[in-house]
Amino acid sequence: MRYKEEAPIPNKRNLNPDGIELSLTGDRNQCRVCTEYFNSTHAFDKHRRNGKCLTRAEMTRRGMTMINGGYWVGAVMDSNALELRSRVRQAGEEEPLRSNA
């Protein structure tokens, strides 16, 4: 199967299969070649190998994983840390961590 490497990215809203719009905020970026989204420049760099993009299967094999419905992160550990952080933040909003009991 031949892949058109220079195919332009359609200028329209990008929705993942769940209908969530993927936006490029902060350090997030999208690859022009494979059109995958990355949560950081580090993750983007990790999916490039010898001037080519890794496939999803190859990225997964290298320990990368997708979070938030469409953003690749460099390592499973990163996504765990991100999820943990958001969980802590959510918990912290409801009940303060400080306890004098």
Ligand SMILES: [Zn+2]
């Ligand atoms: Zn790519």
